[in-house]
Amino acid sequence: MTRPALELRGIVKTYGATRAVDDVDLDVVAGEIHALCGENGAGKSTLAQIAAGKLAATSGEIARAGTIGLVRQHFELAGRLRVWENVVLGREPQRGARLDARAARARVSDLATRTGLHVDPDALVESLPIGLAQRVEILRELDSGPSVLVLDEPTAVLAPSEAEALFATLRALSRAGTAILVITHKLSDVLAHADRVTVLRVGRVTLRADAARTTTETIARAMVGGDLPMLPARAAVTVRKRLVARAIGTIDGRLRDATFAIGAGEIVGVAGVDGNGQSELVDVLAGMRAHTGALALDGDELAPGDPRTRIACGIRTIAGDRQRDGLVMAWSVTENAALGDQSRTEMRRGPLVDRAARERRARAIVAEFDVRTPSIATPVAALSGGNQQKIVVGRALGFAPRVIVAYAPTRGIDIGAAALVHARLIEARNDGVGIVLVSFDLDELFTLADRLVVLCGGTIVHACAREDFDRPRIGAFMAGLSS
Ligand SMILES: Nc1ncnc2c1ncn2[C@@H]1O[C@H](COP(=O)(O)OP(=O)(O)OP(=O)(O)O)[C@@H](O)[C@H]1O
Ligand SMILES: [Mg+2]
Known part of the structure; x- marks a missing residue:
């Protein structure tokens, strides 16, 4: 040999x-x-x-x-x-x-x-x-x-x-x-x-x-070293709308004329090849970017916002690039677990930071998602990629969000942890959260989404309900071969 x-x-x-x-x-x-x-x-x-x-x-x-x-x-x-x-x-x-x-x-x-x-x-x-x-x-x-x-x-x-x-x-x-x-x-x-x-x-x-x-x-x-967790049953979708987007787009035209609604307790999957408007869509919803068109949350018009005000009204984001947008690498697990929630009353004692509450929050995420870390005081830079991701996901699911905007939420997560994240997202959905799930994994979209939209060239080129999910068809729309 x-x-x-x-x-x-x-x-x-x-x-x-x-x-x-x-x-x-x-x-x-x-x-x-x-x-x-x-x-x-x-x-x-x-x-x-x-x-x-x-x-x-x-x-x-x-x-x-x-x-x-x-x-x-x-x-x-x-x-x-x-x-x-x-x-x-x-x-x-x-x-x-x-x-x-x-x-x-x-x-x-x-x-x-x-x-x-x-x-x-x-x-x-x-x-x-x-x-x-x-x-x-x-x-x-x-x-x-x-x-x-x-x-x-x-x-x-x-x-x-x-x-x-x-x-x-x-x-x-x-x-x-x-x-x-x-x-x-x-x-x-x-x-x-x-x-x-x-x-x-x-x-x-x-x-x-x-x-x-x-x-x-x-x-x-x-x-x-054992069996994978099971997915919870899906509750029926309600008709109440959580988030309505009317003709939203970005100034640079990388996202154009996107109109869709997400029900309370519904997962809308966004399929497409990366670079076709997904990150723009996520940024607009997260309040990170100016946009045209209109957004409404639970019937109220959403003012053009910054990420902080979006978090305050219950729109949470799972960032696509965890190291750039989701975490401060030099900070501890505890500090990262509190990121975006620092001013919440649950995390403060009057004007002061409630350290004990922060640590409880960090411990809860570590336990729920089986984050492998020596301690909650460890900087997240010392965690493996998948374990960093679990913190970003766990944080978004806390404090009863109304909408979760997830960009490739199981990126780099092992199959055991991915099954856990999927189960948690379905539970959140069953509890009435409206979820936008951008994913590059069709299996993940087919497992989780109630409806799918396909983004190609910055616009929605196809939309379909779970009953009509069809891999070759969706693949053709993703590749821009169908219109
Ligand atoms: N610089 C570091 N300091 C301390 N511990 C570290 C450091 N880098 C990695 N580790 C630890 O070493 C172990 C292995 O990490 P590694 O990044 O190799 O895992 P991995 O298999 O690539 O995981 P993933 O699928 O999440 O990327 C983990 O427990 C991690 O916390
Ligand atoms: Mg790794």
Whole structure:
């Protein structure tokens, strides 16, 4: 047998008392797509960073044949630079002593076309929604032509068609001899696209299998060490309207003429490829952006607001980019759990902050969502991505919201925790909350939504009720093939 392109032996990584990675062996051979699965905090990102040489292991041995590229779970892109500049950064084509911008742009355009990861090479990265930023991050690593490519949850914010295109690209690379390790929570992708799968649980390997000879149930059990929570039954939808949007749009025209209503106790799913008006829609509802058209909450016209006043009237947002909009990374779990609720009477004693109430709130979220953290005083920067996400979700569900605007709420959450979030969202719905659910995962939309609207090119191109959900039809509207 040929030597693996990446060989990890007895890798251990400790953070204080936490054994994030605990004696892991892993091989990835040239020509294979190897999936790495495990629940939130299992040690996947830590292992990926150690494999890529970005993080030192506490002990263990690493052997690599050739160069390694790492697509990170939380991207490190230069926001003030353009897409093409980010992709070729450090590898810029030269003409004489100068950067050949034209050649660089052409190289990036060509790579985007070949891989199906379309993005405007001249866009400023800071202006991109997270799904497009993800494409840039992937393009940058592909551009370096590594012999081992590690991808940490690359499909979490991609639409199904984009994820398919990415896996097709990965397969082509693996045929050409690249060894690929891909971290994912989407077990259907593992079975459809991987050759082998390794599962971690609390830092240790709990399963090694050929993808062709295993099942999602086997992988799920190895991940969570038991059964998944069940979804609650859905109560009947009431006719009372919570939120009515009439012809809302943004000044820049990225969202246009969106008219829809959300009932009390209804989940309206928003399907579409990221970058088609979803983030604008969420920003408008959250009060983060000026808009045209009108919004009404429980029959009252909503004044153009800021996020604070929207929270005060019961509109809560689960941000798409948790690290940018949802959390203050250097702050503790307790402080983040109170974010947006600081001025609530429940969280104050007269003019003073009620520390005990804040800590109770943080403990409640930690318990309800099984947030893996050493303590509520720990900065959220030290939590794994999925555990950070659980705090954002738990916060939005507190204090009896009237409307929840959720943008990819289970992004990066493991299947056990995702099932828990789904159950909580359905409970909130059954209690009369109106929920706008933007998701790039059709399975999630089909599981949760009472109705669906499809956004394409900034407008609603299709709307349908749960009885009429049809995957190919919705896929065609998402891709702009139907109108
Ligand atoms: N810088 C750090 N300081 C302290 N603890 C850390 C740090 N980074 C990670 N950890 C801990 O190490 C463990 C593994 O984290 P890691 O990010 O590797 O998990 P993961 O499997 O990638 O999870 P997720 O699916 O949520 O992304 C977690 O318990 C986490 O809290
Ligand atoms: Mg991770």
